[in-house]
Amino acid sequence: MKIVGVTACTAGIAHTYLVKEKLVKAARDLGHEIKIETQGSIGTECELTAEDVAGADVVLISADILISGRERFKGKKIVELPMKVVLNSPKGVLNKIEEKLKGAE
Amino acid sequence: MNLSEIFNENAIAVDIPADSKMKALEYLTDLLYKDQAIGDESEFLKDVLIREGEGQTGIGDGIAIPHGKSGTVRKDCIAFGKLKQPVTWESVDGKPVSVIFLFAVNKTTDADNHLRMMAMVARSLADEEICRRIKEVATKEDVFAVINEITAAMGIPAVN
Numbered sequence: 001m002k003i004v005g006v007t008a009c010t011a012g013i014a015h016t017y018l019v020k021e022k023l024v025k026a027a028r029d030l031g032h033e034i035k036i037e038t039q040g041s042i043g044t045e046c047e048l049t050a051e052d053v054a055g056a057d058v059v060l061i062s063a064d065i066l067i068s069g070r071e072r073f074k075g076k077k078i079v080e081l082p083m084k085v086v087l088n089s090p091k092g093v094l095n096k097i098e099e100k101l102k103g104a105e
Numbered sequence: 106m107n108l109s110e111i112f113n114e115n116a117i118a119v120d121i122p123a124d125s126k127m128k129a130l131e132y133l134t135d136l137l138y139k140d141q142a143i144g145d146e147s148e149f150l151k152d153v154l155i156r157e158g159e160g161q162t163g164i165g166d167g168i169a170i171p172h173g174k175s176g177t178v179r180k181d182c183i184a185f186g187k188l189k190q191p192v193t194w195e196s197v198d199g200k201p202v203s204v205i206f207l208f209a210v211n212k213t214t215d216a217d218n219h220l221r222m223m224a225m226v227a228r229s230l231a232d233e234e235i236c237r238r239i240k241e242v243a244t245k246e247d248v249f250a251v252i253n254e255i256t257a258a259m260g261i262p263a264v265n
Contacts, residue, residue, distance in 0.1 A: 010159045013208055013220065014170045014227035021231035041210075042220045064160050084197040087164050 005060030026090035116184035163196020
């Protein structure tokens with residue numbers, strides 16, 4: 001799968017970056033391509049370009065707050081993932097998403 | 106840059122005798138206050154608890170990352186605590202917590218470098234090996250040894 005996504009937590013100090021790291025590690029272990037933008041206290045990093053979004057199979061949003069730039073994902077398959085679900089089982093979550101995408105074809 | 110800079114060396118404790126989440130937070134907050142990293146204990150704790158109310162800070166496997174973004178923080182830093190026994194904590198896997206990284210950030214801080222270091226510490230906790238190591242620490246020196254490992258794992262050249 002080609003995955004793009006955004007993480008953003010309330011304080012923007014820790015969870016934002018930890019959840020991204022977990023998603024990236026899990027995706028790489030499973031052989032997926034992944035790019036995750038973080039919207040945290042440092043500002044927006046690893047910003048998703050229109051190209052990134054266009055080429056993606058799925059958009060993952062793991063955020064406790066409203067993210068900015070959501071309009072970029074119009075028309076794409078978006079999966080909202082509570083941060084705690086990612087922290088608990090990042091690979092499980094990605095496998096489930098892959099299953100669902102396959103089933104929808 | 107070494108991530109040990111963002112840890113408050115006067116707020117690192119192993120063997121904390123707290124028997125509840127609140128007591129553990131109070132213990133670490135007290136260390137931060139004694140170091141003058143924060144100006145007011147109850148205001149800081151209030152802000153920590155606000156964040157607690159917004160979502161689980163227990164990230165699984167006995168580790169928690171509570172944080173206080175507070176006007177009373179004078180020095181952005183991380184306090185570290187290992188508890189004598191695990192305490193109940195709202196965590197993603199329902200397990201009790203024995204290791205705490207308490208982040209203290211000034212509400213209006215614009216010190217990007219501080220925030221970057223904190224983000225790196227947070228990211229390092231996605232690594233199972235780092236999590237395993239941090240739960241084994243028995244002394245302050247052990248804690249700093251793990252911090253050095255985290256620094257290396259994050260690809261930061263160590264400067265001694």
